[in-house]
Amino acid sequence: MKGNSWNGLGAWLLLLGLVQLVGCAPKKTGNDPGVQKKYSLYVMMKDGTEYLVQTDRIDSGHIDPLVQGAKVVPSRIFYELIVHQNHYYRLDWKTGKFLRHVVENKAYTQTGSLPLTGNWAVDNHTWLGDTLLILGHDSKNTKLRYAKITLDPMKAIEGILDIPAPTGGFNNMTIGFSTFLKGNLYLGYTYHKIGLNTYTTSDTMYITELTYPGLKTVRTFKDTRSAYPGGINTRQSHSFTDEKGDFYFISCPGIALGDHPSKPTGIFRINKADGSLDRDYFFNLSASPIQNHGYGFWSIGNGKAIVRTERKGLFKGMQDHYLIPHFDFYVLDLARQTTSRLNLPLDKGTARNCILVENGLVYITVNPNTEGSYVWIYDPQTGSLRKGLHFDAQVDYVLRLERLNSLSD
Amino acid sequence: MKISKELIEKYHSGHCTPDEKKAVEAWLFDDEATTEPTLPLPTGESKFEIREEMWNEIATVLPSRQKPAVLAFFRPFWRQAAAVLLICLAGVAVFYLKNREADSGVIVVNNVSDTANQNLHESAYSIAIGPKSNVEINHETGRIDFCGAMMINPNRDIELTIQGICARPDEKSEKRILKKGQNYIALNYGNAANPNEVIILPQGSLTGLPPLMQRQLMMQFDI
Incomplete structure (x- = not known):
């Protein structure tokens, strides 16, 4: 019996030691499953390689993607990602497969694949609860396709939208925004003429309200005050619903999206009250002190938004539009229609998912050529701007900044 | 036997003796280069005038020939000029094409x-x-x-x-x-x-x- 009790004590001591050993083990990093980081950053290095870096802090510190990141293969998918609950989703338009990836042990790893019908890329996506709705034009089959995807497990309900196909010399189309308003789906779209080396956009914007889930057309608004409503929202934000429930979107007729530059860049509104496009509201940014075309458009709350605008004269054309630092950030007051330039270095990259708003602060990634790449922190209450997270000098573009998940802080 | 002008004329008029005829024919058909001096020209006559005279006589018995059609075509001067120009252009074109395709x-x-x-x-x-x-x-x-x-x-x-x-x-x-x-x-x-x-x-x-x-x-x- 004595021996047995000593054996029992030994076992307890051993167990205690093991527990202590586990307790002293280094903490798991964010690349391990189970311990999730808060933010995801997608960067391109000066040698053209791309990395995803996950981190808990963006308000200070230093990031070296070669040390902390996971190399992204295949490359050049940064404009296609949808980040949701620690996963990266995208429709591979070459194969027609909807893919799911995670970053695990510093590797970008595929964890799911769902074949979809047709030959299309995602123009726009929106969420209805946990269901992801993706939409895009299948130009090969001249069909506007959608897929409603539930994610765990990945399943899709696919269909075709009853929106008029391109006609009259137009041979392609783009959905620039998709949003739900009082239970109905609103799509903003336009038509294009595209050849192997030519491209332009119709002078008319279309907004169609559809029932949901029936997807029957209720009404369509046409507008010619600008061209190309919204933009592909896996690239960056071009629209939002404000605290009052009104929906705002930017039009992008500049050369980098609509290529109908004789029209002004402007902000439009769909009123929650009657669900119609507000014919009296048009914030003409090209006629404002900005005097240029713009693309990305983010809400920062309290009736204010940030727009990222190009600066003509600093770039020659599409040859160097992505390469030259020429972008400004302006704060817009949507009701008063006033603009205020943020005192940031001129930024480069034609489209970047570069703004995140959390707890009243606005985090803006800026990647100029010479002054260092940082997450800048803008406080709309005080108007202050300060530098946060610093990126290694080998980082050329910070292409995406987003929350990895909706966990509380 | 010495072959003289008189003997040759006698041969042509058919008055030679068999020996003379044989001698003249041997001379005529002898292809070997002869070291004998050629017959002297009659005094005071030019070699060129005689040749001219001979060719004129021959010409009278030759059948008359018309000028070729090709030459007739090119009789107007402008046609000759055009032909020269065309040949020049063709030459330049060939040179240019060859140059483009092969040389440069x-x-x-x-x-x-x-x-x-x-x-x-x-x-x-x-x-x-x-x-x-x-x-x-x-x-x-x-x-x-x-x-x-x-x-x-x-x-x-x-x-x-x-x-x-x-x-x-x-x-x-x-x-x-x-x-x-x-x-x-x-x-x-x-x-x-x-x-x-x-x-x-x-x-x-x-x-x-x-x-x-x-x-x-x-x-x-x-x-």
Whole structure:
């Protein structure tokens, strides 16, 4: 019996030691499953390689993607990602497969694949609860396709939208925004003429309200005050619903999206009250002190938004539009229609998912050529701007900044 | 027997004796070069005048010949001038074409297909020429004139002048270095703001273009 009790004590001591050993083990990093980081950053290095870096802090510190990141293969998918609950989703338009990836042990790893019908890329996506709705034009089959995807497990309900196909010399189309308003789906779209080396956009914007889930057309608004409503929202934000429930979107007729530059860049509104496009509201940014075309458009709350605008004269054309630092950030007051330039270095990259708003602060990634790449922190209450997270000098573009998940802080 | 003028005349008039006839015929049919001096010309007569006289006599018995039709065609002076001009032009054209094709290494490719690329493999690079696009490559000057879209894949680092010629062929373009192993897309981009912007982008930078253009080029050149 004595021996047995000593054996029992030994076992307890051993167990205690093991527990202590586990307790002293280094903490798991964010690349391990189970311990999730808060933010995801997608960067391109000066040698053209791309990395995803996950981190808990963006308000200070230093990031070296070669040390902390996971190399992204295949490359050049940064404009296609949808980040949701620690996963990266995208429709591979070459194969027609909807893919799911995670970053695990510093590797970008595929964890799911769902074949979809047709030959299309995602123009726009929106969420209805946990269901992801993706939409895009299948130009090969001249069909506007959608897929409603539930994610765990990945399943899709696919269909075709009853929106008029391109006609009259137009041979392609783009959905620039998709949003739900009082239970109905609103799509903003336009038509294009595209050849192997030519491209332009119709002078008319279309907004169609559809029932949901029936997807029957209720009404369509046409507008010619600008061209190309919204933009592909896996690239960056071009629209939002404000605290009052009104929906705002930017039009992008500049050369980098609509290529109908004789029209002004402007902000439009769909009123929650009657669900119609507000014919009296048009914030003409090209006629404002900005005097240029713009693309990305983010809400920062309290009736204010940030727009990222190009600066003509600093770039020659599409040859160097992505390469030259020429972008400004302006704060817009949507009701008063006033603009205020943020005192940031001129930024480069034609489209970047570069703004995140959390707890009243606005985090803006800026990647100029010479002054260092940082997450800048803008406080709309005080108007202050300060530098946060610093990126290694080998980082050329910070292409995406987003929350990895909706966990509380 | 000495052959004299008188003897020859006697032979022609048929008054020779058999011996004289034999001697004259032996002289006539003897092909061997003779060292004997030629018959002296009658005093005071010119060798050239005699020859002229002889040819005139011969001409009277020869059948008369008309001038050839070809010569008749070229009788008006303007036709002769035109012929000379034509020959000169043909010569210049042949020289020019030979020069273009062989000597200075100029290659012209016009891809008339509506959908398919046309591939061209050179020692320094490969080119996929897009549908309805054309290129003219000058190896000596390192200049590529093109209209449309093409993808260039250099086998080594090369310096090229890539000139878009769709709308403004005289517009000056700078030399640029294309890196080995990279794919470059060259595009005569007809956009609304600029109908003939020449864009040369490494394939990794196509994401800078409007999304539809990017996807269209990636599909066409299988990037």
